[in-house]
Amino acid sequence: MQQIQTMKVRAAIESQTRREFFTSAASGLGGLALSQLFADEGAGAQSRGALALAPSHFAPTAKRCIFIFLAGAPSHVDLYDPKPILVEKNGESLPQELTDKVRFAFIKKESAILMGSKRKFHRYGECQMELCDLLPHIGSCADDIALVRSMHTDAFNHHPAQLMMTTGVPRFGRPSLGSWLTYGLGSETNELPSYVVLSAGRGSSGGVSNWTSGFLPSTYEGVVFRGEGEPVLNLNNPLGYDQRMQKDSLDLINQLNRERLEKQNDTEIASRINAYELAFRMQQAAPELTDLSSETSATLDLYGVTRSEPKKNSFRGGGANVYQQFSKNCLLARRLVERGVRCVTLMHASWDHHSNLDAEISYNARMLDQPAAALVTDLKQRGLLDETLVICAGEFGRTPLGENRGGNKQNTGRDHHPYAYSLWMAGGGIRGGQVVGKTDDIGWAPVEDAVHVNDFHATILHLFGFDHHRLVHPFKGLDVRLTDQGGKVVEKLIG
Numbered sequence: 001m002q003q004i005q006t007m008k009v010r011a012a013i014e015s016q017t018r019r020e021f022f023t024s025a026a027s028g029l030g031g032l033a034l035s036q037l038f039a040d041e042g043a044g045a046q047s048r049g050a051l052a053l054a055p056s057h058f059a060p061t062a063k064r065c066i067f068i069f070l071a072g073a074p075s076h077v078d079l080y081d082p083k084p085i086l087v088e089k090n091g092e093s094l095p096q097e098l099t100d101k102v103r104f105a106f107i108k109k110e111s112a113i114l115m116g117s118k119r120k121f122h123r124y125g126e127c128q129m130e131l132c133d134l135l136p137h138i139g140s141c142a143d144d145i146a147l148v149r150s151m152h153t154d155a156f157n158h159h160p161a162q163l164m165m166t167t168g169v170p171r172f173g174r175p176s177l178g179s180w181l182t183y184g185l186g187s188e189t190n191e192l193p194s195y196v197v198l199s200a201g202r203g204s205s206g207g208v209s210n211w212t213s214g215f216l217p218s219t220y221e222g223v224v225f226r227g228e229g230e231p232v233l234n235l236n237n238p239l240g241y242d243q244r245m246q247k248d249s250l251d252l253i254n255q256l257n258r259e260r261l262e263k264q265n266d267t268e269i270a271s272r273i274n275a276y277e278l279a280f281r282m283q284q285a286a287p288e289l290t291d292l293s294s295e296t297s298a299t300l301d302l303y304g305v306t307r308s309e310p311k312k313n314s315f316r317g318g319g320a321n322v323y324q325q326f327s328k329n330c331l332l333a334r335r336l337v338e339r340g341v342r343c344v345t346l347m348h349a350s351w352d353h354h355s356n357l358d359a360e361i362s363y364n365a366r367m368l369d370q371p372a373a374a375l376v377t378d379l380k381q382r383g384l385l386d387e388t389l390v391i392c393a394g395e396f397g398r399t400p401l402g403e404n405r406g407g408n409k410q411n412t413g414r415d416h417h418p419y420a421y422s423l424w425m426a427g428g429g430i431r432g433g434q435v436v437g438k439t440d441d442i443g444w445a446p447v448e449d450a451v452h453v454n455d456f457h458a459t460i461l462h463l464f465g466f467d468h469h470r471l472v473h474p475f476k477g478l479d480v481r482l483t484d485q486g487g488k489v490v491e492k493l494i495g
Contacts, residue, residue, distance in 0.1 A: 050219045050270060051187040051194055056465025061387070061429025061495070063188075064337040065181060065344070065460070068330075068372055068392040070364075071162060071204030072316065072350035073421070075398035075414055077443040078117045078361055079132050080422035081149050085441040086400050087116030094401070098444075105156060105416040106354060106405045114442065115402035115411045118358055127433035134365035137373035138424075143433040144376055144385070146493050147424045150437020150446035153396050153453045154485075156418045158352065161395035162206035164453050167214065168482045175214035175473075177457065178343035180482050181464055182220045183213075184471050189340030191285035193223035196336055198329040199347040201317040211345055215475045217267040219274050222345060225286070225332070289335055292328070303331045303374040315360040316350040323367050330371035334378055337388055351394055354403045355413040368392075376426050389428025389463055397421025400442040419445045423456075429463045431495035454487030462489045 077083050092114050099109050119132040125142030138145070155161035160170035167174040175183070178195040187194030197211045204210060211222030254277070257269055292300065300306060304327040313319060326348060333344045348368070353360050372392060379385040396418040402411020420439045426432055438448035458468040461482065468487060472479035 050217060050267070050274065051182070053186040053188065054184065056185060057467045057470055058465050060463065060465030062389040062427070062460075062463040063185075063387040064342055064384075065178065065389045065391070065428070065464075066333045066337065066346065066375065067177070067344070068346045068348070068368075068390070069162075069166075069204070069210070070348055070351050070368070070392065070394040071206065071210075072158065072352035073161070073394040073396045073398060073416065074351040074364070075117075075353065075357065075361060076149070076420065076422040076439075077398070077400060078119050078357070079135065079365060080147060080424070081420075081439055081443050082121040082130050082132075083117065083400070083439075083441065083443045086114060086443060089114045089442065090116035102419075103156060104399070106403060107399065107401055107415045108404050111404055112401045113404075113411065114400055115414065125433060127435075129433070129435060132365070134362060135369050137369045141373050141376045141426065144380065144426045145424045145432050146426070146430045146434050146436060147422060148436045148451055148456075148490075148493070149420075149422045149439055150448065150450045151393075151397075151421045151423055151453070151456065152446060152450060153418045153421075156396065156416045158205040158395060158416070159209075161416075161418060162204060162210055165393065165395045166206070166210040167212075168454060168457055169485060172209060173214050174212075174480075175216045175220065175482070176211050176222065177460065177482065178211060178222055178345060179213040179216055179220040180461070180471065182342050183216050183473070184461075184466055185342060185464065187340065187342055191281045192289065192336065192339055192341055193282075194342045195220065195222045195345075196341055196343070197222040197224045197345045197347060198332060199224070200326040200329055201319065201322050201347075202349045204347055204349040210347070215480070216473060217270065219270070222343070225290070285339075289339065290332065292331065295331070299331070299378065302378060303327045304370040305331060307370070310363060310366075312359075313363065315356070315363045316352060317348060317360070317364050317367070322348075326367050327371040327374075330375045331378075334375060334382075334384070337379075337384065338382075353398065353413045354405065354415065357413045379427060385427035387428065389430065389460065390426045391423065391460075392425075393423035394421065397443070400444055417444075425493065429495050430493055434492070436490065436492050449490075449492065451490055452487065454483045454485050455490050456487075457482050458487035459490045459493055462494070 077086060094114065119134065121130045121132050122139065123130055124139030127143055129142040129147060131139045153161055153164050155164050155170040164170045166176045182194040213221035257272055260269055305324060307323055307327065309320060309323045313322065329346050333346055336344050351364055376385065376390055379388050396416060397420050398414035399417040403413040403415050404411060420443055436449055437446055437451055439445060440447050461468040461471060468481065468483045472481045
């Protein structure tokens with residue numbers, strides 16, 4: 001009988017993931033961790049439970065990730081991938097066999113014509129990387145950047161494609177990249193969430209599904225910080241409710257939650273305990289984080305925190321304070337990773353330029369250029385870039401064909417294009433100063449070193465020290481991973 005019981009216990013342990021075994025409140029280690037909650041009013045005595053640091057599969061080159069997500073999908077042929085032949089063929093139709101089996105969101109195939117870019121491209125850095133004239137500051141970082149021109153994805157509408165980029169599959173319910181990294185590695189901070197989201201411009205169509213924890217405990221979900229007022233909604237105590245009263249209330253709530261946790265072993269109860277404790281500590285840490293008064297004027301100028309908004313700003317992605325807000329978010333991203341936050345997502349929408357492309361992409365690109373470059377430069381100056389992976393990407397590209405919704409021959413924008421797009425990465429073990437991949441003469445599809453979204457994910461996990469086949473979580477009888485649909489590490493990207 002004793003042998004049978006031992007076998008049952010062993011089977012139960014083996015059915016848990018590595019992360020669950022070391023952090024579950026039902027295990028001895030988890031019980032010890034939970035017993036320390038609120039043992040001291042100071043943050044230093046807090047046990048992080050599920051967010052405790054955990055080893056990766058092998059030595060990582062990246063420890064933190066900042067993902068600049070350009071929701072709506074910027075045009076690769078106008079920003080990153082110069083196509084002089086497309087310019088030469090401006091106004092021509094494509095052969096029917098090229099578009100016959102292609103699905104578009106809005107383009108009418110029978111009257112669609114090619115549209116060359118109006119942008120000029122220049123070479124930057126010792127690597128002579130070609131970028132458009134709207135991105136001179138990013139160009140100044142060219143030798144630290146790896147530009148991937150051969151990305152492709154499976155979804156041609158925004159929400160599924162955003163889910164594909166952030167969770168690995170074009171459907172709901174899956175953990176985001178930031179959640180997977182936090183799940184695998186834990187958190188280096190006691191006072192702030194391990195995964196933070198900052199936004200500017202319009203909200204993305206994917207919304208919270210882009211930073212969800214999916215079937216992982218909600219501890220790993222991204223926490224949205226605001227640029228004005230309370231950093232997190234309802235973080236401050238109401239008037240007349242002091243810290244001692246709050247502490248007494250939380251002690252009682254957590255005592256009840258721990259008793260329930262011991263009976264149910266429900267990870268969401270553990271997540272709730274962690275959330276209450278984290279919110280208590282954030283009341284001190286978050287206001288200090290968002291107070292930029294300690295930053296030098298040189299740093300504020302570098303990011304463009306006080307720069308003026310263009311007079312005309314009623315574009316997609318525009319608004320009265322978008323330039324300053326995005327600049328501030330880039331600076332906050334640096335401050336967050338300095339304080340041990342594992343992942344930061346900077347959301348900006350929208351880059352969905354079906355019309356008025358020239359004016360609107362000019363507005364958006366100028367918003368992006370200075371602060372994104374400042375982020376790379378500032379991280380490098382502070383010795384943080386080597387261990388911080390910076391990514392700048394949208395969910396897909398834009399068509400070489402002009403948008404002709406309703407059969408209009410006047411082409412002023414571009415439709416959705418999942419078959420080819422560009423993104424760039426810097427730091428965290430990325431080999432900068434190079435262009436990876438190549439598209440055909442009009443930017444329609446990769447012809448060299450094609451990189452699927454799941455290849456991109458496998459490469460990121462590798463930089464963080466994970467074999468993407470082995471970072472799994474049991475869900476409904478399956479060992480689920482970020483790269484369920486496949487994926488391989490892009491060796492050319494790794495320094």
